[in-house]
Amino acid sequence: MLTLEGLSLHADAVRTVVQDRELSHRGTEAVLLTIRLAVLPGLVLTLLGPGLGAAVLAVQLAVFGVYMGATFAPNHKGMPLVPRDTRIDFLSRQVLTSRNIRGGRPVDWLMGGLNLQVEHHLFPSMPSGNLRRAQPFVRAHCAEHGVPYTEAGLLESYGIVVRHLNRVGLGDRDPFACPFVTAHRQG
Structure with missing residues (x-):
């Protein structure tokens, strides 16, 4: 898709x-x-x-x-979903549903600055080159207000995505167990 x-x-x-x-x-x-x-x-x-x-x-x-x-x-992917009708402030909604990807300038370049998704969600019209400058202020503000600020490495985040998709899509089943084979296996 x-x-x-x-x-x-x-x-x-x-x-x-x-x-x-x-x-x-x-x-x-x-x-x-x-x-x-x-x-x-x-x-x-x-x-x-x-x-x-x-x-x-x-x-x-x-x-x-x-x-x-x-x-x-x-x-x-794998971040909490907050129902639309839940009363939650803008900062919490944006920060709780986004994850930043660590890795410095190389990851900034690779992901076009969208690795700083928390800051991007808080300041959507800010040029991506300035998101890294805003990051320390956002991180400190979140800590001050007790809002969890989530970061992960690039490979770590892809692992989170795969585990989440397996959990949601397969219902925690073994991703290598074929339902057809299981249904027709004798004994």
Whole structure:
């Protein structure tokens, strides 16, 4: 399903630029989006031909979707879900449902700054390059107010994601036990 996430993100970007009349720098966004979604694909199709060009664009879009999913998943999967109707303050809702990924500048670069998901949720319009500067203040504020601030290493967070998906998707069953074989096994 993640292979389609890139398509979904591109469609959301177009929808936002077309529908959000209050979007700051809307003209610039429209120009950059046109370059990304029309000019660059046109260039690829012209240089590689329609068959190979379409294949390259399809693979690029699928890889982009998987990459974005691999960036989002370790920040949220396995974190508590807070029901919408629960009365909880903004800080607690954002911090309790997000996890930061440790690893410094290399992980910042690899994940486009979205490894600092707690700060991103608290300050969604802050440029990702500034999230690391906000982190010590957010961490201290959370400690002062008794709000748990969750961090994990990149591999550790993927382990959390896999365990969570197995627990939810398999109902804590052995992921290697085949139901068909179990049902038809004699003795």
